[in-house]
Amino acid sequence: MTGNPMDNNPGRQSPLKIANWVAQVFFGAGTDEASRRGAIRRMLLGAVAYAVLVPLLFTLAFGEVGPLGWGMTVFFVAYCLLAAVGLYFLPRREYHSTVPLRGGLVDRVGAFWLVCCAFGPLLGWIVTAVFPLTTTSWHWLYALRLLLAGGLPVLTAMPLIRYARGKAALVALPLLLIVTMLPIWSVVGVSKDLWEGPVVQQVSASAAPELYLAHTGRPLRSAR
Secondary structure, eight states: OOSOTTSSOGGGOOHHHHHHHHHHHHHOOOSSHHHHHHHHHHHHHHHHHHHHHHHHHHHHHHSSOHHHHHHHHHHHHHHHHHHHHHHHHTTOGGGSOOSOOOOSHHHHHHTTHHHHHHHHHHHHHHHHHHSOOOTTTHHHHHHHHHIIIIIHHHHHHGGGGGGOOTTHHHHHHHHHHHHHHHHHHTTHHHHHHHHHOOOOOOOOGGGHHHHHHHHHSSOGGGGO
8 A cells, every 4th residue: 555545535534544554654564464463573572672771761861760751661662562452453354343433523532542641641740840839739730630641531532432342342442441541540649649638747857867768769868
């Protein structure tokens, strides 16, 4: 298949034709079985490489992986695994949804599901990292982070449930559940803080090193 399938009459292009074009152009998977298996192998090896290299690079650069490092690791690994799963089931038509695509507003919302799952946690982390957390702003910032990383993935996943019918449900439902839970998992602590609210404690100066060690994992003297 050559050329962009969206060039001519994009409204008449089938999702399968577009998927075949994406598999060929972006993943190097042709119509033959050998090239498709090679693309799947590259994606699986890429997932292993990202799982090792990204935390290692963050550790070498910053001394720790941190939330951003683990988030990027999960993003790249999940991307490679999802690509491998998509390539594997691409020629297996019996696992494709038989529900026709409507193309309405609800489907357009569902089209942003993967985008929200990937970039919702990142935008939420940026919100709480860039803007200062004060006694008057922390709950609004935490609520916004919870909406971006938890609310939007769930909202955009709901329109896709209608396409999980027959054998397609065996693949679609686990993918929807697992991928949607990844960004939600990133804001479990935020949701807990919003639910419990702030806690005021009186701490003596002698307990400061122990508290710093408990929160950061490093002795207070190493923070200089």
